[in-house]
Amino acid sequence: MMIQTQRNIFHIMASENANWFIYYFKRIPFLGKILPDSIYGNITLKKRVAVLAAIAGIFGKIFGKAFFAGLSMVAPVFFMEKSPSLRYAAFLHIFLMISLIGSLLTSFVFEADRNRYICIRLMHMNPKTYIVSTLLFDVLTDVLYMLPVLLLVSVLLGGTLRQGLLLTALVPGLNLFGEIFHLYFYSKRKVMLCKKAAFEIAIGVLCLAAAYVPPIFHRPLALGGILFSPACILAGFALLAAGVIYVIKFNEYHEITAQTLKSANFMIDKSRIIGEARFSDVAMRxxxxxxxxxxxxxxxxxxxxxxxxxxxxxxxxxxxxxxxxxxxxxxxxxxxxxxxxxxxxxDFLEPLSxxxxxxxxxxxxxxxxxxxxxxxxxxxxxxxxxxxxxxxxxxxxxxxxxxxxxxxxxxxxxxxxxxxxxxxxxxxxxxxxxxxxxxxxxxxxxxxxxxxxxxxxxxxxxxxxxxxxxxxxxxxxxxxxxxxxxxxxxxxxxxxxxxxxxxxxxxxxxxxxxxxxxxxxxxxxxxxxxxxxx
Structure with missing residues (x-):
């Protein structure tokens, strides 16, 4: 059933993205005249555009993961550690802290994006089926996006391809750790922690401090022997299995979507708001x-x-x-x-010579x-x-x-x-x-x-x-x-x-x-x- 739900979601989003692409392409001077208005009804062509968009999205996500890893993990490691032998240890420390503590910063379940509004509110999909299927799909595909990044980073910083592969195996379990935490807290207190600014700030500061302070003083945790041990890998898979079971058995998705997908929030002309913000620095009264x-x-x-x-x-x-x-x-x-x-x-002014x-x-x-x-x-x-x-x-x-x-x-x-x-x-x-x-x-x-x-x-x-x-x-x-x-x-x-x-x-x-x-x-x-x- 979840596979069928994900397929339906793909078709809906593919059609919307194809319409969006056609709409803006037709407004490009000269080139836009190539496409007639009847193109909106060409289902075959729109499917092809959707496939191309999906492929482009895959490469875009891989690039996004690589950019994030390079900016938040690799660059700091090269800056903080001059010794090549210590760089991989610093990377493992930063990777674990950002992945574990950082997973608490956001929650997929409590997000309120336009796609979710269309599928649940307008298309009347079952909230639990939609959220569970999209959550698990994102968690599992995230492994594919992170695999080439972690393999490359591991080799670049002195690790091995095997270590990069084992790190990738820990990714889905670490991602679900934050979801389990937020769902459990909501079930007990009916509070969306990821919507609370104080919590977000506290976790953000904690994450940055835990990730970067020890490596700055050349004292990263010695995680190499732990993360790549069979016990840790089994624990990662156990965390993944526990997360999947908890997400599937959780039964308060209707209540969550009722609070997060309020129609009034999606009736606002966001483009106008963005436009006003764009000109706010030059507005005069x-x-x-x-x-x-x-x-x-x-x-x-x-x-x-x-x-x-x-x-x-x-x-x-x-x-x-x-x-x-x-x-x-x-x-x-x-x-x-x-x-x-x-x-x-x-010699400070020597460049001005x-x-x-x-x-x-x-x-x-x-x-x-x-x-x-x-x-x-x-x-x-x-x-x-x-x-x-x-x-x-x-x-x-x-x-x-x-x-x-x-x-x-x-x-x-x-x-x-x-x-x-x-x-x-x-x-x-x-x-x-x-x-x-x-x-x-x-x-x-x-x-x-x-x-x-x-x-x-x-x-x-x-x-x-x-x-x-x-x-x-x-x-x-x-x-x-x-x-x-x-x-x-x-x-x-x-x-x-x-x-x-x-x-x-x-x-x-x-x-x-x-x-x-x-x-x-x-x-x-x-x-x-x-x-x-x-």
Whole structure:
């Protein structure tokens, strides 16, 4: 019966996921027109899409397990233990503490996701059959996801494939340990511990302390001889068997679902809530404006969109200037820290000996320093979402005029930070008589200001050509995210360059200029067509 239930759940979720994929694929410019609306009724194709999605989900979960293990277990081990012979012992300690104590943090049974709501509330599946079948399916498939991860980690840290296999055998029992604990406590006290913040915080602190404090002091528990002993493996299987029996015999699933799957919780427009949260840092209310800011006569000498944007930037200067001031404070603190550190570490400023050495770092830093994306969010939420409904605002001349005014404004704000960074770095070079010529200083300052202009144009270009935001405050255009992610990754990769080649600086400058020119051409050609409210 449970196998049949799991099969039915798969078909329901597969159909929903296929519809979701088709819906968003059809909204990709140009490519979306390939699929006709009748595709929603093509059951055969939707099954194939569902299979592909399931396969992708398997690889995604394996990657997720690998990422979690690498971040929470492998990386700390390499950081804490310099001796290769002790690394595997530290890993076993962290693995057991996170798996055992960490299993108490959450409970699958008390979760309230959309899939469960659809199957139990809308499709009227039996709560016990649904929860038990999905719980056991997740516990058992988790073994398959963890197997390649634990095999690889064991070999990487000095263990063996056999030890990795034995560790994997303990995973399902450890996972069910937390479920048994939460179900037993609920049966006795009618309290969902996993919903209590105090309990979650206490267990989280306990888990972190138990997992990482002993290895930090090079005192991990000697678990190698215990975890891989026949007695421990048998205990793991016994815990698994006890967990399966307890979960099957537990009879209060109807009561649990009645509390966790309340219809009101699923009728809320979560996308709207997420959208509001996304723009909460740039939202302005009329009561926050001063009388002086509301006085539009101050800009009576301006006309057209210069007048509109003058009022906009004046009334929103607090949410735009605040991040600038924050960045200036960071620059000042770092400058002071460098000066102080130089008294104790004479070679501390050696990386500043040549502008070419530090330029890759500043490519990424200027990406972080730009407030272009924040300004675009503020413009959409507090201005464009309303004005884009009018045809005059979408006119080609109006769009380009508006873009020009805003580009000067955004670049001007970013140039303030660029000036501070340039002054701080060149100032250090002059104070400590580093080997910087006048040409080096001018070249560095020019590069910083050009990078600042690049990211100003970048964010406005994406906003006007791909306009990602919708009236529901969501993000709709996938190309916006793709291009933004690519630029971020390229900037981050520059941070990883330890020794830049001699031509790197010129490559950055040429790429920056080409991008700016290309972006401005695309804005001029397409912005008046694509800058729309969606």
């Amino acid at each position: 009329e009561k926050e404006f001063t009388r002086e800011e509301l006085n539009s006569n101050r800009y009576a000498g301006k006309k057209g969109f210069a007048y509109l944007n003058a009022i906009f930037f004046e009334r929103h200067k607090r949410i735009l200037v605040r991040p600038i001031l924050f960045r200036l404070c960071i620059v000042a603190v770092i400058f002071a820290a460098c000066v102080i550190a130089s008294f104790f570490l004479p 040549s502008p070419a050495k530090i330029l890759p770092v500043f490519v990424f830093l200027m990406y972080l320093a730009s407030i272009g994306e924040r300004v675009c969010k503020a413009m959409f939420y507090n201005c464009d979402i309303s004005l884009l409904r009018y045809s005059f605002y979408r006119d080609k001349k109006a769009v380009l005029s508006n873009f020009k005014v805003r580009l000067f404004r955004v670049a001007g704000l970013n140039f303030i930070v660029a000036f501070a960074i340039s002054a701080a770095v060149v100032g250090l070079a002059l104070i400590y008589h580093l080997n910087w010529s006048m040409g080096d200083s001018l070249f560095f300052v020019l590069t910083i200001f050009l990078l600042s202009l690049f990211f100003s144009v970048h964010h406005l270009f994406l906003y006007y050509v791909f306009q990602p935001y919708t009236t529901e405050l969501g993000m709709k255009n996938p190309f916006y995210s793709i291009i933004n992610t690519v630029v971020y990754l390229l900037s981050y990769l520059c941070l990883q360059i330890k020794s830049a080649p001699s031509y790197f600086t010129m490559l950055v400058l040429i790429s920056t200029i080409l991008y700016i020119v290309t972006a401005l051409i695309l804005v001029r050609k397409y912005a008046w067509k694509t800058f729309r409210v969606k």
